[in-house]
Structure formats: C-alpha cells, structure tokens
Amino acid sequence: MSIATVIGFFGAMGLFLSAVVTATDNYMIFVSASSLIMVAGGTFASAFISYEPRYVILSFKLIGKIMLSSGIGRDVLKNEVGRIIKWAYTIQKSGIPALEAEAKKAVRGDKFLKFGVDMVISGYTGDEVRDIMTTTTETSFGRNTVQVGILQNMGAAAPAFGMIGTLVGLIIMLDSMGGDPSSLGQGLAVALCTTLYGVLFARIIFLPAATKIMQREQIVRFRNYLVTEGLAMLADKKSPRFIQDKMNSYLDPAIHFNIDKMKR
Numbered sequence: 001m002s003i004a005t006v007i008g009f010f011g012a013m014g015l016f017l018s019a020v021v022t023a024t025d026n027y028m029i030f031v032s033a034s035s036l037i038m039v040a041g042g043t044f045a046s047a048f049i050s051y052e053p054r055y056v057i058l059s060f061k062l063i064g065k066i067m068l069s070s071g072i073g074r075d076v077l078k079n080e081v082g083r084i085i086k087w088a089y090t091i092q093k094s095g096i097p098a099l100e101a102e103a104k105k106a107v108r109g110d111k112f113l114k115f116g117v118d119m120v121i122s123g124y125t126g127d128e129v130r131d132i133m134t135t136t137t138e139t140s141f142g143r144n145t146v147q148v149g150i151l152q153n154m155g156a157a158a159p160a161f162g163m164i165g166t167l168v169g170l171i172i173m174l175d176s177m178g179g180d181p182s183s184l185g186q187g188l189a190v191a192l193c194t195t196l197y198g199v200l201f202a203r204i205i206f207l208p209a210a211t212k213i214m215q216r217e218q219i220v221r222f223r224n225y226l227v228t229e230g231l232a233m234l235a236d237k238k239s240p241r242f243i244q245d246k247m248n249s250y251l252d253p254a255i256h257f258n259i260d261k262m263k264r
Helices: 001-022 033-050 053-065 074-094 098-103 111-121 128-146 148-173 183-235 242-250
Strands: none
Touching: 001 183, 033 053, 033 148, 033 183, 053 148, 053 183, 074 098, 074 183, 074 242, 098 111, 111 128, 111 183, 128 148, 128 183, 148 183, 183 242
C-alpha cells in the first residue's frame, strides 16, 4: 500500500469536505446526480472516442494501482549493483556458463532481467547486449506510458464537460426567469456543481494518477538502464570493481555499493 498516495487522496477530499461543512449546513446543494452524469459520462465517452477501448480500460485499472506501493526503491537499485557484482565474481571464477545456474532464481518473474542474462550466456558482446536491451527498455517505456496520455486527456476533458454542464444549467435557468425569481439561486448552484465536479475529477484523480504512473515508469526505465549497463559489462568480462564504479556512477552517492563490504 502506498501510504503517501492514500494520505494525499483522503487529505484532499478531507480539506474539500471540511470547507463545505464549515461554510454551510445545507450539504445537499453539493450533491447533483445530473452533474455527476454530465462530467463522468462525458469524460469517459470522450476517452473511448479518442482511444482504443483496451487502453482506456487499462487506464482505469492503473488509477487503482497507484494506491499500491512502488516495487522499486533506492535499496532495490543498490541491490541490483550488488547482484551484478556477485555474478561478475562467478564469471571470473568459473566462466560465463556458470552464470546460468547462479542467475536462475534471480531472473524468475523478471522478464527483462532474464532476457538480458540469456544474451550474456549466449555469448553476445557487451555492445550487442547494450543495444538490444536499450531498445527493449525504450519500447517498454513507450507502451507502458500510453495510459499516461489517456489520463491526461481525461484530466483536461473533465473540467470542459463541467463547464458544458454549467452552460446547460444556465440556459435552463435563464429560460425560466419569467417564473419564480427565488428559484434562480438554487438553479445556479446546481449548474455550478458540474464545474466543481469537473475540477475535482481532474485535479484529485486523473492528473495526479497520470503523474504518478509516469514517475513510476521513469524509475523502472532508470532501473532497466542500470541493469543493462551491468549486463553489458558482464558480457565483456569486466572486473567486479570496474562494474561497481561504473554502476555506482548512475546512483546517488548516498547509496553507492561498496564491494569491500559484500560477502563472497
């Protein structure tokens, strides 16, 4: 569970609700089914018109997944360096074929790492491993960030549909001006609810979700580049200390791996 995401979401909703509670005792003026249908329905319809249904559905699923914690943290990046160095010692001692048995458990469930290790075992050069893995990293990043664009589009569409709902409400209100003037204020309040809903959908759900997904994918891409460099050096049979220094150059100095402290 991503505690920060949960706190941020419920904190934002709490601030909004507390502002409502302290400003009025007529809370129901902020509840409008027609406004919700206009904003949510219009935003979803726009997304399905603009993109293939499969990607829109994936985008909805990712909104829920941002509540889960990210799988890659600073310690994970440091551990990747240690793992590559350990494999370097294995290759130094027993040759590249010994890497297959050493890496068998580590690559389980990690298709990217398995792909790279298989190339090293197959005898690819460092440049070949680096080139293929870089292409894999970038194409994966491109595929996984399609949903970011969809969520950003929905974040832009929600306030627009909120404004459309407000305009519809104003037209209806102006059409009834010849009747009871006391009903105009209530009608205007309902009309403005759609704008409120549009902004809330955009700024608390769609745009923050798009930003967090993009950040997480950037972290995965960084990790993949780090691993790619390590595997390329394994293929070239570089020394463990050289691999340490090269991979540490990617990391914050606070989490540099120290080869002298590792157990071999």
